[in-house]
Amino acid sequence: MRRLLLVSCSAIGLLAVLPASGAIAVELPMRKAGLWEMKVLSGGTVPEMTMQQCTDETTDKDMSTAMAPMAKEICSKQDIQKTASGYVTDSVCGIGGITVKSRAEIIGDFNSAYTVKTSSKSEGGLAGAARDSNSTIEAKWVGACKADQKPGDIIMPGGMKMNVKDMEKMKALIPKK
Template sequence: MTRQLALLGSAVCLVLSAGAASAVDLPIRKAGLWEMKMVRTGGPMPEITMQHCTDETTDKEMSAAASPMAKEVCSKQDIQKTATGYVSDSVCSVAGMTMQSHAEIVGDFNSAYTVKSTSHAEGGAAGSRDTTMTIEAKWLGACKSDQKAGDIIMPGGMKMNVKDMEKLKGLLPKQK
């Protein structure tokens, strides 16, 4: 479970950098159940597949919530539209670790999209490391009857709601 939370933390950092207010806003995903497969190299985390139930309001709220949080921890956050999708570049610092990230996002946000990111981290307990992460997201259909917008279902059935992530903000160390 700790590994799942650590990987989710990595995904949250990506969302913070990609979902923050910037030169260009990413499109809102189609409402419903999205499967998100994350493959990461350069670290001990295994491939993980999770499901995310969303709607237009929740996607907008995630971007709005990420923006102030990202402003506190990111010195650079930039998204630009390209001929094939979007490119995001960010520099964020949390708990004595600074991470530089570059992500390329392609897809239509209605049926599928892919995020390929590379990052370099310095500081913190892990020292220096380079990682790559690919998120392949595909729309599965309507959310299940026991799901509400914002629910993330991790492998093993652990469920959390992204709307509760704002509560985690208080757990982050204050930046100096």
């Protein structure tokens, strides 16, 4: 459960700074439309996870717009800076009594591939002890979306399909303060 909250907070922190966020001066480039394969490497005892996402410009903008209000509710800090090699994001988010401080380094061209290396530190929760975590997302464009896919579809390991356009439903999962 703690791992899920850590990953969720880290993801929300990162998604909150995706291209369409007008409140942030620096914006990430839009991903090329089509099918992206994303390999998530977390190290430790968590196995590698590979998923695919069908996307287009509208979906990426919509995802950022949908996540921004949720991130504003749970994140006290969301910064993004352009660097010589890409981008760096810093966020502090809290949910369920856990505070997660994350820093992500993003490199790549968003047309063929990009990599996101995230280091996070969580504090609080049931055990109350601080915990460090590192993860890497290696994303590569694999071509056009498949015939049975629509923009926003994410194919999880095992074949489970979900659509990011259903993010509004996730808001109900956030504990109220």
